[in-house]
Amino acid sequence: MASWLHYPLVDEDPDLDQSFCADLLYPTPNQSTTTSNTNTNTILRTSAVTELRPTVTAGASRPPIPPARRTELADSKGQNFVHFSRQKASFDGRLDQTEPSSSKSMVVVRESTVVDSSDTPGVAPESWERSASDIGDRGCGTMSCGALAGTCSAGAGGKEMMTCEVSVTSSPGCSCASPEPVLKPPAEDRKRKGREAEEAECHSECGPTLVRGLVRQDVEFESVEAKKQVRGSTSTKRSRAAEVHNLSERRRRDRINEKMRALQELIPRCNKSDKASMLDEAIEYLKSLQLQVQMMSMGCGMVPMMFPGVQQYMPAMGMGLGMGMGMEMGINRPMMPFPNLLAGSALPTPTAAAHLGPRFPIPAFHVPRVPAPDPSRSQATNQSEQMLNSLGTQHTGQPRFPTFVDPYQQYIATHQIQLPFQQNQALAQPSSSKPSSSKGPENLNNH
Amino acid sequence: MSSRRSRSRQSGVNSRITEDQINDLVSKLQQLLPEIRERRSDKVSAAKVLQETCNYIRSLHREVDDLSGRLSELLATTDTAQAALIRSLLLQ
Numbered sequence: 005m006a007s008w009l010h011y012p013l014v015d016e017d018p019d020l021d022q023s024f025c026a027d028l029l030y031p032t033p034n035q036s037t038t039t040s041n042t043n044t045n046t047i048l049r050t051s052a053v054t055e056l057r058p059t060v061t062a063g064a065s066r067p068p069i070p071p072a073r074r075t076e077l078a079d080s081k082g083q084n085f086v087h088f089s090r091q092k093a094s095f096d097g098r099l100d101q102t103e104p105s106s107s108k109s110m111v112v113v114r115e116s117t118v119v120d121s122s123d124t125p126g127v128a129p130e131s132w133e134r135s136a137s138d139i140g141d142r143g144c145g146t147m148s149c150g151a152l153a154g155t156c157s158a159g160a161g162g163k164e165m166m167t168c169e170v171s172v173t174s175s176p177g178c179s180c181a182s183p184e185p186v187l188k189p190p191a192e193d194r195k196r197k198g199r200e201a202e203e204a205e206c207h208s209e210c211g212p213t214l215v216r217g218l219v220r221q222d223v224e225f226e227s228v229e230a231k232k233q234v235r236g237s238t239s240t241k242r243s244r245a246a247e248v249h250n251l252s253e254r255r256r257r258d259r260i261n262e263k264m265r266a267l268q269e270l271i272p273r274c275n276k277s278d279k280a281s282m283l284d285e286a287i288e289y290l291k292s293l294q295l296q297v298q299m300m301s302m303g304c305g306m307v308p309m310m311f312p313g314v315q316q317y318m319p320a321m322g323m324g325l326g327m328g329m330g331m332e333m334g335i336n337r338p339m340m341p342f343p344n345l346l347a348g349s350a351l352p353t354p355t356a357a358a359h360l361g362p363r364f365p366i367p368a369f370h371v372p373r374v375p376a377p378d379p380s381r382s383q384a385t386n387q388s389e390q391m392l393n394s395l396g397t398q399h400t401g402q403p404r405f406p407t408f409v410d411p412y413q414q415y416i417a418t419h420q421i422q423l424p425f426q427q428n429q430a431l432a433q434p435s436s437s438k439p440s441s442s443k444g445p446e447n448l449n450n451h
Numbered sequence: 452m453s454s455r456r457s458r459s460r461q462s463g464v465n466s467r468i469t470e471d472q473i474n475d476l477v478s479k480l481q482q483l484l485p486e487i488r489e490r491r492s493d494k495v496s497a498a499k500v501l502q503e504t505c506n507y508i509r510s511l512h513r514e515v516d517d518l519s520g521r522l523s524e525l526l527a528t529t530d531t532a533q534a535a536l537i538r539s540l541l542l543q
Contacts (some may be wrong), residue, residue: 256498263501270508283476286504290483293511300518304525 473497480504 264282268274271289276282477497481487484503487495 031524033504256496259498261503263498263505266505267501270505272511280472280476283473286508287476287480287483289495290480290504290508293508293515294483297511297514297518300515300522304518304521 477501483507 251286264279267286268276268282271282271285274289277286354438473524474497477500480498484500484501484507486507487500
């Protein structure tokens, strides 16, 4: 054992810790030497630990004590170790590990080895204990060195790895806090890798405390992190939903505003910036436009009808008027069969003009698209009926309105006689107000 | 109403008009549109209604233009006495 222990040391300087340190430090980059060291020390450790195991199992309350003792031991030869660890740290830095974590791992290693060595006193003599501790220190040092120099991610099986993995996976989100709890177990791991599995008891003594501490830490981290994540996820979800809603709402508003602007351009003399009044205006303008189109179509259709010579167009005219009536009944899309009607341009009678007059302020020969002065649909209906009546009376006895349904025929028939009066009335009062004109049929009935 | 007003920040143009008023007007407008009214569906967005209103107004403009052209043509072809009478009547 001593020979095994001193064998690597003999090569350079058996007693001097500095030289040992140097031996450790400088060959470390060299993979072969470190691995060989590791191997020898592994065997060493194995034997030592097999001897130590009984005591370790006997004293369950031991592990907490040894670190204090080890500090003394470490102090006695501390220089070497501290130096070593510091150098190791720098070496670790090259190995893509952060410095604090590597130093911590060293601390962990030292503690665990101390536990092993300090368990011996009852059984082994002082010298052996010393040597054992030496073995522990050096072995550990070389082992950790070799492990570090080898591969940090080498799959070291065992419970440690499990706990390590658990701790790693349990705190996935905490990137800032993970280095501590995550990197400690690997240190344990490396040491364990060096010792192999026969150390289970000892490790179950010293390991669990460490692991438990780590786990506790991890749990704390995890809980905090989990809370943070839960809170964060809900808030982010809510905020995202709100954002999406805001975005869609804004898009909708933009669309509406765009259409509003388009509408505003279509409505003449609409300088209202107000949305509601804009819509009001649009409604009124739409109504007036509808009425205007209706009236004009009727007026246009009326013109040939006044002429006796264009009776061949009467069916079309009737259809057009029927559509006009249907428009009031809900179809509302004025259809104008004008091309045929206007083919034979005829003299419009003053009656038609009188009916058109109040509705269509036609300057010269152009009909501007001006909104009618607040016309209402019912009035329009009445007036169109009125016009229809007038038409019917004018062409009494002639074949006309074949497309009309019976009610209209009846209606026309009942009012045929009074229509000359209506015509006169319309002529007499071309600019008669709407109420009077709309009341026309009723008045005629009374007459 | 007031709670909805706070929600309806209508891009600064008018913040006093409530959405209810706007909705009322839009539904009123919708009743005037044959394209939408024929659809018999209550779920029509305001933007759609406005778009249809624009289209409808344009079509009505076209019709009015067409009709006014025809009427003026019609009146122009009448003899002068009648045309004068009609014009006087129409201009009243």
